[in-house]
Amino acid sequence: MIPEFFEFFNPTKVIYEAGVVKDLKPELDVIGITRYFVISDRAIHGLGLVKKVTDGLESAGIEITGMYLEVTQDAVLENVKLCAEAIKASGAEGIVAVGGGSVIDTAKAANILFSEGGDLVEDYSGANMLTRPLKPFIAIPTTAGTGSEVTKVAVIYDTENKEKLAFPDKYLLPNLAVLDPELALSLPPQLTAATGMDALTHAIEAYVGIEASPISDAFAVGAIELIMKNLVAATEHGDDIEARGAMLIAATMAGISFSHSMCGCVHGMAHATGAHFRVPHGVANGILLPYGMEYNFEEIKEKLARLAPAMGVETAGLTEDESAKKAIDAVKELIDSLNRLGALPKRLRDAGVPEDGLEIIAEGAVNDGTSFYNPREVDAEEILPYIQKAY
Amino acid sequence: MGYFESPEKFEEVIVGFFNAMATSEMAPKLLKSGLVIRFNYTDPDLVVVVDCSGDQIDVRPHDTESKSQVEMSMSADVAHKFWFGKVNLTKALTRKEMVAKGPIPKVLKLLPAIKPAYAMYPQYLDSNGYEQYNILKSA
16 A cells, blocks of 8 residues: 655665775765764673774774763763763764664764754754754664664663653764674674564564555565574574674664654563563564564554565465464564574563563553554553463 | 634634643543643744643643743644644654654653544534534535
8 A cells, every 4th residue: 555645765875795894995985074983882892893993994094083982771861962072072073883773872862962062852852853964974783683773763861860862853864884794793692683573573563554655665574584584593603694694784674664664562562661671672572573463463464464475484375364374473483493592582471571560561552652653553451461472 | 824714713723622632531641741742833823831740731822931841833724634633743744844842752652642632623623613624524
């Protein structure tokens, strides 16, 4: 079905190659500046990944004006402010972020303050508050999950007021996303599985969501096919460069897709599961994804049936219902495989959620902003049995 | 020519509707948000503050002084169509027909809570002598 209206906007140049961070000169020449500030975290720096990037940049004639390595598990407001001050003081002309979603989101938000000045919350909270492009920004993901390197949102946690702030704006999109699977080789199996399930959830929810378009669908289907074929291999054999590369590409494609068509009730449940029981986002998404698909089944079965072949399902001779159910089964089988590797819990109870917390998750899903984009109205009583099944 | 012939009529209709929402089934969820929202309307111009920070929802037209966490700016016509559920939010926000300033996750959380308003608005218009503004009837 063709939607009445949709917009597709993705100006970020994406390049892919194993080892490409060693040679970014052609892309850097196009951007045209020579002084970059690097943002990352201590763990990534400790693994030597930041050095790989800075060596590559310096060999291309780039001056590294400084580094900010204090990004924490969540991108937090105070770090954004400190980071922006450090960038300004260093005399940089642009930013390079090396890391996962928190690092890239910190860099996006810091770029607002670096480029425009002002106060992040007072001046830029809202949708599309920026009026012109920011300073050049290069995102180099080291995990295959959030897709932040191609999304227009920065999610920042305000620790003082204990709330997540979202800054959706097209001007946050990086100029360049560098996908180098060599940087993902050291990701441990649990993180590989959780971030991979996060990417799969992005893609599936984007594909069945009410804001989906033929263009976002194309990216979603491509991402799903790559994830179904490569996530287990990347988790089991961390040094499988092809599987790592496929997962990086898939996460980026899923990011492009959900940045345009949003997420639904699986993310709603996962947000509540993370907020109340500290279950990592990718783990919560991984556990809840098939149950969210079941909750939406009547509304999405036609699209799920069409999606099934991309998930490796042989649909010849099957009805629409049967194909759609097999698509959900394929997700469950993927989770089983990851679980057998000890990389992903299958049940909420195994992730530390107490049984008396399930109603809180249901209420949280209803009140989450993603419920607005879910194909079926999210009702606490109606979704609770599905959360109980996930328990 | 927009839907409303005068600023007074727009104020009468929209403030009356906000007051109706304030005593509806939606009120508890709106109060739970604790948000103070300022609506800045143009053509005709009107500012309305909907204050959900107390025990009851307080609707204050012409309040330009109170501090609000969220500001929603749009034309009166976009606002009117919105309450029929006839505004594509993605389109309105990306094309800046609607500008949302403030904590977006909190604004998004309100959207499911106000869904019943889409059915309530045409009923409110019909039962309060504003049938001429019911675009579902004139369509």
